[in-house]
Amino acid sequence: MDAVSRATAIGALAVVLWSTLALLTVLAVGVPPLQLVAMTFAIAGTVGIAARALRSGGRTKRSVPVGAWVLGVAGLFGYHAFYFAALALAPAVEANLINYLWPLLIVLFAGLLPGQRLGARHLVGAALGLGGCALAIGGGAGFDAAHLPGYACALGAALAWSGYSVLNRRFGEVPSDAVAGFCLVTALLAAVVHLAFETTRWPEGGAWVAVLGLGLGPVGLAFFVWDHGVKHGDLRLLGVLAYFAPVFSTLWLVLAGRAEGGIALWVGCALVVAGALVATGLRTAGR
Numbered sequence: 001m002d003a004v005s006r007a008t009a010i011g012a013l014a015v016v017l018w019s020t021l022a023l024l025t026v027l028a029v030g031v032p033p034l035q036l037v038a039m040t041f042a043i044a045g046t047v048g049i050a051a052r053a054l055r056s057g058g059r060t061k062r063s064v065p066v067g068a069w070v071l072g073v074a075g076l077f078g079y080h081a082f083y084f085a086a087l088a089l090a091p092a093v094e095a096n097l098i099n100y101l102w103p104l105l106i107v108l109f110a111g112l113l114p115g116q117r118l119g120a121r122h123l124v125g126a127a128l129g130l131g132g133c134a135l136a137i138g139g140g141a142g143f144d145a146a147h148l149p150g151y152a153c154a155l156g157a158a159l160a161w162s163g164y165s166v167l168n169r170r171f172g173e174v175p176s177d178a179v180a181g182f183c184l185v186t187a188l189l190a191a192v193v194h195l196a197f198e199t200t201r202w203p204e205g206g207a208w209v210a211v212l213g214l215g216l217g218p219v220g221l222a223f224f225v226w227d228h229g230v231k232h233g234d235l236r237l238l239g240v241l242a243y244f245a246p247v248f249s250t251l252w253l254v255l256a257g258r259a260e261g262g263i264a265l266w267v268g269c270a271l272v273v274a275g276a277l278v279a280t281g282l283r284t285a286g287r
Contacts, residue, residue, distance in 0.1 A: 004234055011229010011238050017222035019248030024218065026258055027210035031203050033084045034194035036211070041076070041187035043215025048180025048224065064178045068171040072182035075164025076223065077189050082157035090150025094143055098154035100133045100246055105162035106239030113169060113235070122236045125279030129243030132271030135264045136247045165230045165238075176227040183223065240279040243272045 001009070028036060086095040107126040110116055143151070194200070203211050214220075229238055247269050254265070 003232065006233075007229055007231070008233030008237055010225050011233045012241050014222040014226035014229065015238075015242055015245045016248065017218045017225075018245040019218075020252060021214070021218040022249045023252045023256055023258065024210045024214045026253070028203060028207045028214065030201055030207060031211065032194065032198040032201060033087075034190050034198055035200060036214070037080050037084075037219075038187045038190035038194055039211055040215040040219040041183045041190060043212065044220035044223065045180045045183030045187060047216065047220060048177065048183060052177040052180060064174055064181065065171065068174045068178060069182070069185075071164060071167055071171070072179065073185045073189070075160060075168070076182050076186040078160040079157050079164070080186070080190070081193070082153045082160055086150050086154035086157060088150070089153060090147035094147065095150055095154045096246070097134055098151055099157045100130070100243070101155070102158040102162040102165075103239045103242035104130050105158060106165050106242070107236050109162055109166040110235035110239065113166065116236070119236075121278050122240065125240040125275040125277075126243075128271050128275030128278060129240050132268040132273075132275065133243050133246045134268070135271065136250050136268030162239075165226070166235060168227065168230050169235070172231040174231075176224050176231075179224050179227050183220075237279055240276055243275060247272050 025036070031039070083095075083099060086099065104126045107122050111122075247265075250265055251269070
């Protein structure tokens with residue numbers, strides 16, 4: 001396995017971790033959204049810094065460029081701020097469908113990078129993934145002009161995350177350890193907004209385990225491996241593979257008895273798998 005394939009595989013681990021986000025969020029019942037963001041990013045940042053200190057043996061690392069800080073915090077905090085605003089201003093199904101334009105946007109934007117060529121099969125794979133995502137998380141969406149502000153926020157979330165993922169390529173020399181700092185700043189910003197607009201409510205019982213799981217997994221390790229993947233892997237393929245996140249997420253909810261499965265879910269799964277196979281088939285020829 002070459003370096004690009006290895007980095008792509010590492011980045012794809014984030015998709016698996018993100019698929020647990022919905023289930024763990026449901027299990028963290030009662031915690032306000034922005035408070036949950038603050039708590040989980042604080043866990044992610046603290047664990048990340050501790051792990052970096054252990055690996056480096058206390059040696060000082062080179063400084064992170066200001067541009068990387070701005071992009072990292074804007075990507076992490078900006079995406080979540082837009083996403084939660086979208087869920088507050090529009091129905092969840094429609095908001096999620098628009099939000100999950102970000103994998104397709106990654107595929108399209110990646111073709112604009114120097115040395116990258118966007119092949120037809122990448123576009124077909126991304127389109128199949130988008131269709132599968134739409135079926136898996138709710139094919140019966142009905143858009144209403146009354147929810148335009150929410151739709152705009154959902155599109156903002158999609159642009160924020162796809163833009164962060166593609167522009168992050170410019171900072172390939174910045175180690176993924178830097179994500180720990182981005183997480184802590186995101187936690188601080190989320191805490192400030194939480195205190196301004198929400199009422200604090202601490203987790204109870206097993207909800208603490210869910211919060212810890214979020215901070216270690218989909219809001220923790222996922223961002224570190226995604227950072228490595230988008231900097232050194234195949235962005236076009238990662239964009240297509242990202243459509244497994246909402247499909248797997250729905251599957252976990254079904255298995256946990258928190259959602260009902262149906263023919264649309266299984267057809268959606270098949271479309272996402274087909275999209276990934278189509279895009280993978282062009283990795284070598286389209287590079």
